[in-house]
Amino acid sequence: MRFDDMTEAIGNTPLVRIDPAVHGLINIDLYAKMELLNPFGSLKDRAAWQMARPLLAGAADRGDTVVELSSGNTAKALAMLAGMHGLKFKSVTNRMKVPEIKDLLLLLGAEIDELPGQAECLDPTDTEDPLSRMHRTLTSNGSGYVHTDQYFNELNVEAHLHGTGPEIVKDLDGRAPDYFIACVGTAGSSTGVARALRQHDPDVRVLGLVAAKSDFIPGIRTIDEVHEVGLFDPGVYDTIETITSDDAIDGLLTLVRRCGTPAGPTGGGAFQGAVRHLAAIDATLTERRTAVFIVCDRVESYLSYLRERRPTLFGRPARRNDTRSLTDDEVAAAPTIDVNEAERWSGLIVDLRNPHAFQALHLDGSINIVDELFAELLHGGLPFSRRQPVLLVCPVGEKSARYAALLTRMGHPSVRSLEGGIIAWRDAGAPLVRD
Amino acid sequence: MSTLLTDLLKRPSGESLVPDLRPLQLTPKIDPITQSVLAEDAVLRQLVDGLGSPLNIVLPEALDTNVEAFRAVYRQHRLRGRVYFAHKANRSVALVRHLAADAEAGIDVASLAELQAALSAGFAPERIVATGPKNREFLWLAALSGIIVNADSLDELSELAAVIAARRLPRARIMVRFSEFASHGVQLVSRRSRFGVPFAQLAEALDRVDKHANQLDLVGVSYHLDTIGLPEKAVALEGCLAALDACRRRGGTAWSLDIGGGFGVNYLADGREWERYTSELAQAVLGRRAPMTWNGHGYGLRNEAGTLRGSLGLYPAYRPISGPGYLDQLLRAAAPGQRRPLGTLLLDSMYDLDIEPGRALLDQCGLVLARVLEVRGGEDGGANPDHGDQRETLVRLDLNARDISLEEHGVLMDPVVISAAPPGPIEAYLLGNLCLESDLITRRKVVLSRRPRPGDLLAFVNTAGYFMDFSATRALHQPIARKVALFQGGDGWSWCLDEHYWPVHERAEAA
Ligand SMILES: Cc1ncc(COP(=O)(O)O)c(C=O)c1O
Ligand SMILES: Cc1ncc(COP(=O)(O)O)c(C=O)c1O
Numbered sequence: 001m002r003f004d005d006m007t008e009a010i011g012n013t014p015l016v017r018i019d020p021a022v023h024g025l026i027n028i029d030l031y032a033k034m035e036l037l038n039p040f041g042s043l044k045d046r047a048a049w050q051m052a053r054p055l056l057a058g059a060a061d062r063g064d065t066v067v068e069l070s071s072g073n074t075a076k077a078l079a080m081l082a083g084m085h086g087l088k089f090k091s092v093t094n095r096m097k098v099p100e101i102k103d104l105l106l107l108l109g110a111e112i113d114e115l116p117g118q119a120e121c122l123d124p125t126d127t128e129d130p131l132s133r134m135h136r137t138l139t140s141n142g143s144g145y146v147h148t149d150q151y152f153n154e155l156n157v158e159a160h161l162h163g164t165g166p167e168i169v170k171d172l173d174g175r176a177p178d179y180f181i182a183c184v185g186t187a188g189s190s191t192g193v194a195r196a197l198r199q200h201d202p203d204v205r206v207l208g209l210v211a212a213k214s215d216f217i218p219g220i221r222t223i224d225e226v227h228e229v230g231l232f233d234p235g236v237y238d239t240i241e242t243i244t245s246d247d248a249i250d251g252l253l254t255l256v257r258r259c260g261t262p263a264g265p266t267g268g269g270a271f272q273g274a275v276r277h278l279a280a281i282d283a284t285l286t287e288r289r290t291a292v293f294i295v296c297d298r299v300e301s302y303l304s305y306l307r308e309r310r311p312t313l314f315g316r317p318a319r320r321n322d323t324r325s326l327t328d329d330e331v332a333a334a335p336t337i338d339v340n341e342a343e344r345w346s347g348l349i350v351d352l353r354n355p356h357a358f359q360a361l362h363l364d365g366s367i368n369i370v371d372e373l374f375a376e377l378l379h380g381g382l383p384f385s386r387r388q389p390v391l392l393v394c395p396v397g398e399k400s401a402r403y404a405a406l407l408t409r410m411g412h413p414s415v416r417s418l419e420g421g422i423i424a425w426r427d428a429g430a431p432l433v434r435d
Numbered sequence: 436m437s438t439l440l441t442d443l444l445k446r447p448s449g450e451s452l453v454p455d456l457r458p459l460q461l462t463p464k465i466d467p468i469t470q471s472v473l474a475e476d477a478v479l480r481q482l483v484d485g486l487g488s489p490l491n492i493v494l495p496e497a498l499d500t501n502v503e504a505f506r507a508v509y510r511q512h513r514l515r516g517r518v519y520f521a522h523k524a525n526r527s528v529a530l531v532r533h534l535a536a537d538a539e540a541g542i543d544v545a546s547l548a549e550l551q552a553a554l555s556a557g558f559a560p561e562r563i564v565a566t567g568p569k570n571r572e573f574l575w576l577a578a579l580s581g582i583i584v585n586a587d588s589l590d591e592l593s594e595l596a597a598v599i600a601a602r603r604l605p606r607a608r609i610m611v612r613f614s615e616f617a618s619h620g621v622q623l624v625s626r627r628s629r630f631g632v633p634f635a636q637l638a639e640a641l642d643r644v645d646k647h648a649n650q651l652d653l654v655g656v657s658y659h660l661d662t663i664g665l666p667e668k669a670v671a672l673e674g675c676l677a678a679l680d681a682c683r684r685r686g687g688t689a690w691s692l693d694i695g696g697g698f699g700v701n702y703l704a705d706g707r708e709w710e711r712y713t714s715e716l717a718q719a720v721l722g723r724r725a726p727m728t729w730n731g732h733g734y735g736l737r738n739e740a741g742t743l744r745g746s747l748g749l750y751p752a753y754r755p756i757s758g759p760g761y762l763d764q765l766l767r768a769a770a771p772g773q774r775r776p777l778g779t780l781l782l783d784s785m786y787d788l789d790i791e792p793g794r795a796l797l798d799q800c801g802l803v804l805a806r807v808l809e810v811r812g813g814e815d816g817g818a819n820p821d822h823g824d825q826r827e828t829l830v831r832l833d834l835n836a837r838d839i840s841l842e843e844h845g846v847l848m849d850p851v852v853i854s855a856a857p858p859g860p861i862e863a864y865l866l867g868n869l870c871l872e873s874d875l876i877t878r879r880k881v882v883l884s885r886r887p888r889p890g891d892l893l894a895f896v897n898t899a900g901y902f903m904d905f906s907a908t909r910a911l912h913q914p915i916a917r918k919v920a921l922f923q924g925g926d927g928w929s930w931c932l933d934e935h936y937w938p939v940h941e942r943a944e945a946a
Contacts, residue, residue, distance in 0.1 A: 117664020118751065120697040120794075213710050224714050227721060227743040354775055356676070357783035360683045372775075395782040396513045423785050434683070 005084065009039040010049050011163045015171040015292065022258050023275050027285040030274065031177070031292045032255075033168060036263060040077040042297035043164070047188050048077035050159035051148040056085045059146045065090050065111075067138055067145045072101050072219050073297055074150050074186075079108040090145075092134055098218050100301045152230035156188035157195070164189060165196020168292055176200040179281075179291035181207045181274040183220045183266040184240075187232040189294060194236050208237035209273040217248050218305060219266045219296060239277070247272040249310055256299055264302055267295035321378045321410060323402045334405035336397070336419040339428045347389030347414070350374070352399055353422070361432040363393060363425065371399055378403075382410055389414040397421035458860050459712050459727060460882040461752065462704045463848040463896050466799045468497050472921060473894060475928055476853050479804060482919060482930065483892060488806035489834035489916040491903050493525070493933060495533030496922055497800040502540055504759040505790065512766050512778040514788045519543040519564050521696045521793030522553065524900045529920035529936035530800065531556045536938040543696075543791040544582075547573040554580060564693070566612070566659070566791065567630065571598065578604045585610040585657055585693065587630055589643050596647035610655045610693055611640050616674035619772060631658065634674050641682060653687055655679070659695025659791065663751065665761075665768055668694070672777050673770040679786060692781065693789035694765075699757035700798045702750075702848050702897060709753035712847070717743055729864060729878040734845070749845040758795035794900035801899030803916065804853075805834040807891045808868070813861065828863035828886070832893060835867035835874050838916055839895050840906040842877045849881045854891035861886045865893075868913055 003009055014037065018030045035043035052066065059066065065088040068078055075091040082089035090111040105112055115134070138147040150156050169176055176197040182190040190208055197204040210226050211217040223242050226232050234240070245265070252268025255261040263271070270293040278291055299306075307314050337345070342363075349366035351358050358368040369377070371394070377383040384390060390412070392400035397420045404417035418425065426432060465473070472479075472494065483490050498520075505518050519541035520534050534540045535557040542558055544550040545567040553563050563582035565573065574595045577584050584607055586592045592611070599607055614631030632640050644653045656678045658671040675692050682689045703709050718724045720733040721743060728734070735748030756764055766778030773780060781788055813828030836842055850865070861883050867874035887893065895902070907915045918933035922940055929940065 114666070116667060117662045119661050120663050120699060213714065214706075224717055227717055230742050232742070353783035354773060354780060356680055356773065357780070357785075360680050360784060370775075395785065398513065426785055 006039045007049055007081070007084075010045045011038070012167060013037045015168060016261070018259060018271075022254060023271075025275065025278055025282045027282050027288055028179075028278050029288065029290045030278070031172075031290065032259075032261065032267075032271070033164065033292055033294045034261070035164070036261070036267065036295050036298045040073075040080045041301075042073035042077070042264075043189055043294060044073035044296075045077045046159040046163050047150060047156040047186070048074055048081060048148070050155045051150065051153050052078060052081050054155075055146045055148070056081070056087070059087055060085050062144075063087075064144055064146045066148065067092060068148045068150060069093060069134075070150065072098070072301075074148075075105055075110060076101070076108065078148060079105060079110040083109055097216060097305075098302060099304050101218070104301065150186045150188065151228075154231075156186055157192040157231060160189045160192025161196050162192075164294075165193040168193065169197065169200055172290060172292075174200075175290075176204050177292040178203075178289040179205050179207065179274075179278065181209065181270055181277070181291065181293040183209045183217075183243075183270050183273075183294070183296065184226055184229075184232065185220045185266075187226070187229050187236070189296075191231055191233065191236050193294075205238045206236060207273065207277055208240045209243050209269060210240060212242040212244050215242075215245050217243070217245050217265050217269055218302065219264070220269075241273060241277065243269045243273045245309055247276075249306065251275075252299060252306075253313075255295070261295060262299045263295045264297040264299050265305065267297065270294055270296075319379045321381070321406060323375065323406050326402060326405050326409070330405045330409060331402055333408075334401040334417055335408060335415065336401060336404070336417045337391070338419045339425050339430055342391060342416075342418050342425070343430055345389075345391050345416075347391060348384065349391045349393060351422070352392060352394040352403065359434065361426075361434055363422070364431065364433045366393060371403075374403065378406060378410070382407070382412060384412075386412055386414075389416075391416045391418060393418045393422055393425075395421045396423055458862050458882045459715055459880075460708050460860070461712055461848050462708060463851070464701055464704045465851075465896055466497075468494060468500075469799050469802065469896050472802065472928065473851060473853070473896070476892075478928065478930070479853060479892060479894070483804050483806055486917045486919065487914060488804065488832075488892075489838045490804045491527075491801065491916045491918040491933075492804065493527045493529055493801040493899055493903075493918060493920050494799070494922075495529050495920055495936065495938065497798075498530060498533055498796060499537070501758070501792075501796045501798055501800070502534075502537060505762065505792065505796075506539075508759045508763045508766070509788070511763065513782055514766075514778065516691065516787035516789045517541040517562070518796075519562075519693075519789060519791045520796050521545075521566075521791045522549045524793030524797050524905075525801070526904045527801075527899075527918055527920070527933050528552060528556065529918075529933045530797070530899075531558075532936060533938045541789075543793075547576060550576055550580070550582070561608075564610070564789070564791070566657075566695075574598050575602070578602075578607045581605065581607070583608045583610060583654065585612055586632075587612055589632055589636065589640060592640070592643050592647065592651065596650040599650040600647075606650055606652050608654045609644070609651050610657050610689075610691065611644070611653070611678075612657045612659065612693075612695075613637070613640075613671075613675060613678060614658065614660075616658070616671045618670045628661070634678075637678055637681060641685060641687075645685070653682060653689045655689045655691025655693055655787075655789065656682070657693035657695060657789070659697065661697060663697070663699060663754075665765060666771070668697075668765055669768045669771055669777060672765070673772055673780070676770075676777075676780055676784065676786070679784065690785065691787045691789050693791065696791040696793050696795070698759070698761045698790075698792050698795040699754050700794050700897070700900065701752075701754045701757045702846055703753040706753045706755065709751075713747065713749075716747075727880055729875055729880075732878045734878075749847060752846055752848060758792070758798055761795075762790065797900035799897055799899075801897075801903060803834070803839045803895040803898050803903055805832040805839070805893050805895070807831070807887045807889055807893060808833050809889055810863075810887060813863070827880075828861055829866055830863045830883070830887060830893075831866045831868070832876060833868050834876070834916070835869045835913060836876055837906045837908050838867075839876060839898060840902050841895065841898065842875070843906060844901055846902070847877070847879050848895075848897075849883065850893040850895050852883050852885050852887050852891065853894055854885060854887045856885045856888055856891065858885045860884055 038045040071093040079089040211222045248265040248269035251272030255263040274293040352371040394400040400417035407415040541562040560581040612631040615633040809831040811829045865876035920936040
């Protein structure tokens with residue numbers, strides 16, 4: 001395989017059989033369309049390239065910025081494509097909830113505009129929502145923007161009608177599967193693939209999966225939001241079902257741990273939704289059937305999403321010298337001194353507050369080690385000699401007392417905490433300086 | 436098994452939809468204090484008989500719970516600072532006097548008359564902050580009485596300094612309100628605000644204060660953002676921290692950061708009702724179910740060629756995290772720049788946190804009563820699938836949409852029926868007492884627990900914040916509602932006219 005540029009690597013992804021021992025279906029062969037193997041990382045590479053290609057030449061001449069409403073994969077792909085053509089890319093979103101994706105987009109050189117939250121006091125004269133306003137600016141001529149408009153652009157569907165769909169048929173030896181299962185974001189992939197499959201066999205059953213209301217699965221719509229999508233036509237789907245973020249994570253874990261497939265949450269959701277839906281049918285079958293679902297993208301971008309929802313997956317062994325292991329008695333017995341005594345302190349003074357606060361005002365002669373860093377240091381052992389007296393300072397004397405208790409337990413004989421913290425110090429009129 | 440939604444969406448082969456006809460209730464959240472008032476139906480009837488419909492009821496004692504809940508968040512975060520009640524949310528003097536009796540609580544006044552009300556209720560000047568744009572009279576009384584002036588613009592700083600210099604008044608404690616904060620990395624687009632000094636003019640603002648150092652004593656900085664979005668507020672709060680640091684670098688001694696109001700209220704008892712209602716509303720706008728609103732009003736949603744466009748112009752009435760909980764969440768949120776919790780940053784720098792909640796402090800602090808004048812249509816009583824006008828139930832009330840501005844503020848909740856009629860839910864439109872086609876109390880068909888009869892009362896609960904007297908007018912010479920304060924007397928509720936309430940009634944004396 002020798003290519004002139006990365007866009008040639010888009011598409012032609014493998015269709016991989018899922019081990020029946022994993023999914024447990026008796027009469028159905030379940031295949032995954034491995035869209036995670038696209039060069040920029042997802043299924044959306046196809047749509048991004050299809051939509052952007054006709055716009056790029058003109059845009060490059062005018063120096064326009066490519067813009068899209070996207071919180072993830074489409075933005076990623078468009079940012080890469082724009083960069084290859086010397087163009088800027090801007091993503092407009094109100095749903096950028098996954099920090100890794102945000103950081104990745106910034107790394108790729110994208111600009112990100114986030115739309116404001118709803119007004120607390122309703123303004124009845126404000127009849128237009130920020131999204132519509134943004135839309136209008138983008139589409140006016142000479143705006144300096146080219147808008148790929150993935151939620152309404154037919155090319156988004158065509159990318160899959162001519163690409164993803166026919167590839168599936170080819171890999172199934174010229175036959176369409178009996179069931180096709182996909183998560184619905186812009187509806188581009190499910191609509192295009194369904195159309196291609198039905199050209200071969202009008203009886204293909206299509207299952208669309210959306211997130212349950214008030215749930216969040218990055219990349220796809222909830223059951224309500226899907227109606228805001230221009231490409232969405234309920235007639236495409238034989239069934240629309242909801243999946244929860246829990247379903248998506250369960251499926252993801254199965255795919256990554258048992259199937260050698262580093263799938264993201266929507267791949268997991270598609271697997272879980274497919275098995276759940278097909279299990280009911282499987283029991284009534286007497287002949288073999290095939291089913292295909294889509295694995296849209298990869299797991300790596302979703303670590304914080306997973307950490308937030310399944311913290312236990314990341315459980316690490318407890319670290320030594322942790323303030324959380326202190327008993328109430330130990331904390332109560334922490335050695336403290338009051339402001340008067342502290343004014344005469346001649347040893348080291350460690351201020352645990354953040355650097356801005358420290359730089360603005362502090363006790364003369366103190367040094368600043370912010371609490372998070374101090375905690376890290378202590379995991380490694382005593383960071384100063386036992387012969388060095390240390391006074392710890394924090395805002396109200398609570399954190400410093402915990403650290404004083406911990407250092408005492410670690411064997412430091414002359415550590416003290418400033419009672420009432422720097423606030424008590426200030427309130428007593430003791431001197432604070434800035435350097 | 437998952438929720439199977441097949442029946443909601445058309446199959447290509449064209450099986451018809453099975454519409455969901457259960458009444459779309461939006462049951463208000465009713466706390467025990469409101470419940471115990473509703474239980475006194477005889478008293479409520481007498482009050483309306485004697486004082487007319489509509490009648491506003493305020494519950495000053497409910498304020499105590501809300502103030503305490505905010506203070507609990509302060510304690511949790513080890514923060515100090517003042518809770519200022521945003522007076523604009525309700526004109527009641529009883530509420531203001533009751534709050535004045537709490538030695539620590541403050542009040543945020545946004546007009547000359549509100550300042551007069553606060554002073555005459557007994558608030559000491561250090562417990563009063565003036566916000567919003569101010570005219571010369573307001574600035575003068577503010578300076579004369581020695582309250583804190585939260586300046587809305589650079590010109591206002593100069594004007595205040597001029598007033599003080601010309602009349603040789605004492606130096607005024609001031610804050611500066613900032614707006615249009617810059618975010619890094621991700622560009623957070625904020626709604627444009629007419630208020631406050633753009634953050635880009637921070638240096639200019641501090642110069643202006645320095646220039647008038649003999650008249651102005653900067654004690655803090657502030658923001659108030661009209662948004663429910665936490666990320667925007669996190670950016671603003673971190674911006675204000677930077678402003679205070681800048682002030683400190685110049686040798687200033689400002690210690691306070693005032694983050695305004697906008698903490699929100701949870702109006703509904705059950706999130707599932709809200710979810711179902713909003714889902715069904717979208718279906719109705721798309722023409723996939725019978726209308727649920729007068730003339731198919733979409734509350735901002737519209738149908739463009741089968742696609743839902745626009746955005747829902749409604750207050751998110753079900754907000755499990757609101758009021759004190761919202762403050763807690765904000766303080767726990769990491770500052771976008773420093774990535775350390777905002778509450779910790781405030782504490783690290785020894786800054787006091789001031790807040791100006793309006794709506795959130797008035798949670799469960801009052802209700803509006805209206806008499807039923809006429810009940811028309813829908814005689815069969817049950818939910819009605821046809822949209823034939825004859826068969827809709829219409830309930831005409833002796834109040835108008837300005838008396839209870841729920842609709843104007845986009846808050847949807849069902850009123851409580853006070854009636855001896857047999858229970859059995861009905862759906863109805865509520866009409867007002869102005870001879871105007873537009874005088875609908877709500878464009879949404881509400882669900883009533885029973886079919887009321889003329890003379891019965893409807894109670895619009897939890898309406899003290901902004902819905903009670905904010906918009907009321909005397910159009911058509913209709914009276915403006917009288918206001919009554921209810922308080923715990925010896926045994927059960929006692930009442931007096933709002934203007935007669937002082938927080939020294941017997942029960943308070945005994946305590
Ligand atoms: C992770 C993920 N899964 C699934 C989808 C759904 O694809 P489509 O937009 O074609 O409906 C998207 C689309 O953005 C996505 O980002
Ligand atoms: C400056 C200021 N502070 C406080 C408030 C009170 O806001 P809320 O009632 O949403 O808490 C407002 C409301 O407009 C305001 O403008």
